[in-house]
Amino acid sequence: xxxxxxxxxxxxxxxxxxxxxxxxxxxxxxxxxxxxxxxxxxxxxxxxxxxxxxxxxxxxxxxxxxxxxxxxxxxxxxxxxxxxxxxxxxxxxxxxxxxxxxxxxxxxxxxxxxxxxxxxxxxxxxxxxxxxxxxxxxxxxxxxxxxxxxxxxxxxxxxxxxxxxxxxxxxxxxxxxxxxxxxxxxxxxxxxxxxxxxxxxxxxxxxxxxxxxxxxxxxxxxxxxxxxxxxxxxxxxxxxxxxxxxxxxxxxxxxxxxxxxxxxxxxxxxxxxxxxxxxxxxxxxxxxxxxxxxxxxxxxxxxxxxxxxxxxxxxxxxxxxxxxxxxxxxxxxxxxxxxxxxxxxxxxxxxxxxxxxxxxxxxxxxxxxxxxxxxxxxxxxxxxxxxxxxxxxxxxxxxxxxxxxxxxxxxxxxxxxxxxxxxxxxxxxxxxxxxxxx
Amino acid sequence: xxxxxxxxxxxxxxxxxxxxxxxxxxxxxxxxxxxxxxxxxxxxxxxxxxxxxxxxxxxxxxxxxxxxxxxxxxxxxxxxxxxxxxxxxxxxxxxxxxxxxxxxxxxxxxxxxxxxxxxxxxxxxxxxxxxxxxxxxxxxxxxxxxxxxxxxxxxxxxxxxxxxxxxxxxxxxxxxxxxxxxxxxxxxxxxxxxxxxxxxxxxxxxxxxxxxxxxxxxxxxxxxxxxxxxxxxxxxxxxxxxxxxxxxxxxxxxxxxxxxxxxxxxxxxxxxxxxxxxxxxxxxxxxxxxxxxxxxxxxxxxxxxxxxxxxxxxxxxxxxxxxxxxxxx
Numbered sequence: 001x002x003x004x005x006x007x008x009x010x011x012x013x014x015x016x017x018x019x020x021x022x023x024x025x026x027x028x029x030x031x032x033x034x035x036x037x038x039x040x041x042x043x044x045x046x047x048x049x050x051x052x053x054x055x056x057x058x059x060x061x062x063x064x065x066x067x068x069x070x071x072x073x074x075x076x077x078x079x080x081x082x083x084x085x086x087x088x089x090x091x092x093x094x095x096x097x098x099x100x101x102x103x104x105x106x107x108x109x110x111x112x113x114x115x116x117x118x119x120x121x122x123x124x125x126x127x128x129x130x131x132x133x134x135x136x137x138x139x140x141x142x143x144x145x146x147x148x149x150x151x152x153x154x155x156x157x158x159x160x161x162x163x164x165x166x167x168x169x170x171x172x173x174x175x176x177x178x179x180x181x182x183x184x185x186x187x188x189x190x191x192x193x194x195x196x197x198x199x200x201x202x203x204x205x206x207x208x209x210x211x212x213x214x215x216x217x218x219x220x221x222x223x224x225x226x227x228x229x230x231x232x233x234x235x236x237x238x239x240x241x242x243x244x245x246x247x248x249x250x251x252x253x254x255x256x257x258x259x260x261x262x263x264x265x266x267x268x269x270x271x272x273x274x275x276x277x278x279x280x281x282x283x284x285x286x287x288x289x290x291x292x293x294x295x296x297x298x299x300x301x302x303x304x305x306x307x308x309x310x311x312x313x314x315x316x317x318x319x320x321x322x323x324x325x326x327x328x329x330x331x332x333x334x335x336x337x338x339x340x341x342x343x344x345x346x347x348x349x350x351x352x353x354x355x356x357x358x359x360x361x362x363x364x365x366x367x368x369x370x371x372x373x374x375x376x377x378x379x380x381x382x383x384x385x386x387x388x389x390x391x392x393x394x395x396x397x398x399x400x401x402x403x404x405x406x407x408x409x410x411x412x413x414x415x416x417x418x419x420x421x422x423x424x425x426x427x428x429x430x431x432x433x434x435x436x437x438x
Numbered sequence: 439x440x441x442x443x444x445x446x447x448x449x450x451x452x453x454x455x456x457x458x459x460x461x462x463x464x465x466x467x468x469x470x471x472x473x474x475x476x477x478x479x480x481x482x483x484x485x486x487x488x489x490x491x492x493x494x495x496x497x498x499x500x501x502x503x504x505x506x507x508x509x510x511x512x513x514x515x516x517x518x519x520x521x522x523x524x525x526x527x528x529x530x531x532x533x534x535x536x537x538x539x540x541x542x543x544x545x546x547x548x549x550x551x552x553x554x555x556x557x558x559x560x561x562x563x564x565x566x567x568x569x570x571x572x573x574x575x576x577x578x579x580x581x582x583x584x585x586x587x588x589x590x591x592x593x594x595x596x597x598x599x600x601x602x603x604x605x606x607x608x609x610x611x612x613x614x615x616x617x618x619x620x621x622x623x624x625x626x627x628x629x630x631x632x633x634x635x636x637x638x639x640x641x642x643x644x645x646x647x648x649x650x651x652x653x654x655x656x657x658x659x660x661x662x663x664x665x666x667x668x669x670x671x672x673x674x675x676x677x678x679x680x681x682x683x684x685x686x687x688x689x690x691x692x693x694x695x696x697x698x699x700x701x702x703x704x705x706x707x708x709x710x711x712x713x714x715x716x717x718x719x720x721x722x723x724x725x726x727x728x729x730x731x732x733x734x735x736x737x738x739x740x741x742x743x744x745x746x747x748x749x750x751x752x753x754x755x756x757x758x759x760x761x762x763x764x765x766x767x
Contacts, residue, residue: 012451091445167451238760251761322444329450336445350450357444363457363513364555369708373654378757382708400759408449415457416555422447 003205005229006239008376010409012167012232012330014206018289018296020170024178026300027313029101033075033304034341035061036088036096040134041141042068047097053080056108058280061097070132070142073280074108075302076101089326089333089340096341099304111278121193124275128193131274132281132344136266137161137172137235138327140345143271146261147193153256155194159244160187160201162210162265163228163235166328169348171285172265174298176203176210179269180217186268187223189275194261199223200244201265206230232330233407237262239376251403266347281344288314290350292321301342307349308338322354330408363416371410371420377403381410385423393434396427404428457554460703461514463650467643468521468698474625474639475632478583479529483632486531487524493540494520501549515554519543522562525633525694526738527569530581535573539565559745560702563738570738580629595629598689602681603734611678616685623688630690637693644697653701656710660717661696661724662687668725680729692724695737705745712748712755719744 038044045062049055055074062072078101085093114127129144149155160183164172176183191199201218203211205227215225226244228234238249240262247258255262263271266285273279282303289296294315301310307324311317324335327348342349371381379400387396401424410420475483498516502509511517523539546568547561548554570577582595596604598616605613622628626636633640647653665686672680686692691699700706700720707716720740727736744751 010453012453242760248761251759253761322442323450324443325450329448331448332450333448334443334445334450336443352450357450359444360452360456363510364553366457366460366515366555366703367706367708368460368703369710369713372708372757373710375757377760379759380708380756383752399756403759403761406448412449412451413453413455415453415455415460417452417456421449425447 003227003229004243005231005234006242006376008374008378008409009231009233009239010374010413011230012412014167014230015289016168016170016173016206018168019287019298020173022170022174022297024174024285024298024300027302027305027310029076029103029105029302030305030309031100032081032306033078033099033101033302034086034096034306035072035075035099035304036086036094036341036343037062037072038088038090038094039072039140039303039343039345040070041139042066042145044095045069045072047083047095049080049083049097051080051083054078055080055099056106058111058282059108064129068142068145070129070134070144071280072097073132073282074099075282075304077104077106078102087337087340089335089343089346091336107279113277114275116189116192116275119275121195124189124193127275127278128271131270131279133267133270133274134281134344135264136270136284136344136347137264138331138345138347140343143263143267146263147190149256149261154259155196155256155261156259157198157200157245157261158187158191158194158196159240159260159262160199160265160268161235161237161240161262162201162203162207162214163240164207165204165230165232165235166330166332166348167232168289168350169287169328170289171287171298171347173207173210175269175285176207176214176265180213182269182272183214183265184217184221184223185276186270186272189271190261190263190268197222201225202228202234202240202244204228204230204234232409233376233405236376236405236407238405284344284346286310286342286346287348289348290325290352291356292318292351292353294318301346303344304341306339306341307335310342310349311338311351317351319353321351323352323357325350325352330412331406360417362418365416365418368415370413370415374409374413376407376409377405379403381420381424382418384427385418385420388423388427388430391430393427393430396424397431401427402431457515458513460652461518463647463652464698465514465518465521467647468525468633470639470642471525471633471636471694472521474636475525475529477586478626478635479581479632480584480586483529485533486527486529486536486632487521489533489536490524490527490540491517491520493537494523494544497541497544498549501545502553505549507553510554513554516544519548519561522633522698523565526562526566526631526691528577528579528581529632530579531576535569535576539569542568555704557704558748559742560699560705563699563742566738567742582629583627583635585627597630597634597734598623598628598685599728599734606679612681617682620684620688628689633694634689634691637688640693640697647697653697654710654713656713657701657706657717657720658696660714661700661720662692664718664721665692665725668722669729672725672729686725686728690728690735691737695720695724695741699737700741700744705748707748707751707755709752709755709757711757712751715751715755716744716748719747
């Protein structure tokens with residue numbers, strides 16, 4: 001069978017074998033949980049507890065500020081020992097609540113189980129918002145915003161993203177294998193909120209066990225599992241929509257412009273937890289892997305757990321880390337330190353040694369055209385990057401710099417080791433700055 | 439600070455393929471053709487190969503030193519140009535022709551434009567054409583093949599394409615005998631430049647490059663395909679005067695040009711549609727020059743002309759950006 005996909009893209013060695021057969025383990029509580037207020041795209045939450053307060057698991061410690069924002073909850077019960085700026089995955093020191101767990105892990109009172117049948121779409125949406133649910137694939141866009149299409153936008157299709165095309169990461173894979181019912185319960189809620197009948201689950205063909213299991217679980221529920229070609233960035237929202245529905249999200253537009261909402265499988269499971277059990281988002285599944293991790297694992301982690309604690313639970317580090325990556329190797333971010341806490345968007349933690357990230361010197365572009373062929377946005381990375389480096393910003397814009405999805409395919413494939421996507425990011429920044437001025 | 443962490447932005451991985459690996463792979467791919475040429479033309483051919491390769495590497499280092507640029511002969515591109523140049527010269531070229539060619543290729547064809555990646559024309563072809571118009575006698579003194587161990591002495595001979603051109607000019611007809619040597623031409627048993635001779639060895643190398651995913655089919659297929667189509671039309675119209683497409687394929691520099699010279703990444707388009715346009719252009723110009731031009735062989739001129747059109751082709755064959763289809767609908 002010909003697998004569905006999108007034009008462009010490439011397939012880096014996926015390195016999933018380190019962790020794909022490791023069942024999810026629960027990571028024990030660390031001594032200190034560092035919960036940043038900025039854990040989603042949009043306005044960060046506002047701290048609403050003080051040093052010395054005793055909090056319970058699931059208690060709101062940060063209140064949402066604005067529509068594109070969600071509350072932040074205490075990941076465990078214990079004492080607030082500090083409210084201060086701490087090193088954040090973004091590399092800056094940002095406001096955080098530091099909790100010393102009391103080890104009892106008691107839930108806050110008042111979390112009611114809900115019946116999705118009995119609740120209205122608005123009530124469900126409010127539960128999802130109050131539970132602090134964001135896109136768990138790594139983008140951390142507040143889920144309720146995606147679930148509230150503006151008047152006039154008709155949504156007819158829901159796509160569940162179980163692609164997980166980033167190398168090394170296996171968290172979504174394990175989630176689908178171990179908790180298919182949670183995922184599907186979440187799907188039913190999402191579909192009720194959106195009022196859609198058509199639901200697809202996209203899974204890359206390198207997870208045949210997940211495809212089989214989810215297909216079985218979906219029979220008779222009106223949900224279609226779509227096996228997809230193993231290719232990066234198959235999990236990018238617009239590429240996924242094109243592969244499954246054949247619809248192309250217009251440039252500068254959103255999935256809802258073609259009647260589609262995409263949610264990650266992890267998000268669906270979190271939605272189920274929020275609605276059925278009233279539980280806010282205080283934990284997630286994270287793959288800890290990479291050549292320097294003694295024993296790569298898939299972990300259920302408490303949000304706010306320092307990365308060092310995760311590594312320790314995986315048997316520690318083999319040698320000196322040269323690069324700490326939060327997320328996947330293609331789009332994740334390099335970290336300053338293992339003291340940084342895991343957040344809602346932390347789908348992976350990868351440790352690389354000096355030999356795994358060799359520094360190569362940049363050569364001249366030999367115009368091989370590989371970046372052009374690999375680009376899923378179908379723009380010309382080498383041309384845009386060349387303009388960007390000369391500060392020819394309007395030319396970069398004309399060639400489609402703003403359509404870049406920053407997947408990094410061009411930089412990955414470049415034989416001259418040119419930092420193409422980095423140059424395009426620079427151009428995008430300059431274009432936005434110019435637009436603001438005008 | 440007790441340890442050093444890399445903090446570059448994503449992606450954190452890169453493909454293993456690097457510029458020098460690409461160059462080296464193309465050099466490996468050309469080795470069978472080099473071996474065949476040495477087999478058929480003996481030590482003089484080897485001498486030309488060595489001189490051109492050493493010459494190009496030497497001139498590149500010298501030029502970069504004089505221009506105060508970092509010396510980058512280690513990337514293999516100069517050596518590759520040297521081999522390609524040698525394959526574009528007659529087997530018995532004298533030493534000064536080979537060295538002059540190397541100097542033209544590297545200095546005029548490449549370094550004055552800024553070095554690797556910036557040359558608009560294929561450097562080896564620039565050198566070949568400069569030599570061809572400056573030293574027409576030396577550049578068209580062909581020797582008949584005398585395979586190693588056969589005891590034959592090398593004698594001068596004409597290339598099949600040259601034979602045909604002369605015959606048509608004199609009698610208006612193509613000699614019967616020409617069509618019968620196709621098998622011999624295919625393995626390389628004919629007069630011609632070092633690299634024109636063995637289509638078989640060149641195709642072997644090309645297969646390796648396809649397997650290594652360094653070559654894509656776009657340029658070679660559209661180049662060869664348009665030659666076959668266009669020459670086929672003429673052949674069908676007047677088979678007594680025009681040679682068959684097969685004859686075009688196995689004689690002259692078509693295979694060398696289509697698989698190794700036109701596909702030079704630097705001087706060919708970067709877009710896939712552009713590559714096809716480029717290949718078709720090369721093919722059409724090749725056939726027109728071969729059939730109606732003043733030279734028997736047209737591949738070099740065709741590629742250089744299309745090199746000049748490359749920026750234009752890239753501009754007009756930009757891929758359709760994601761998300762611009764729905765807008766029109």
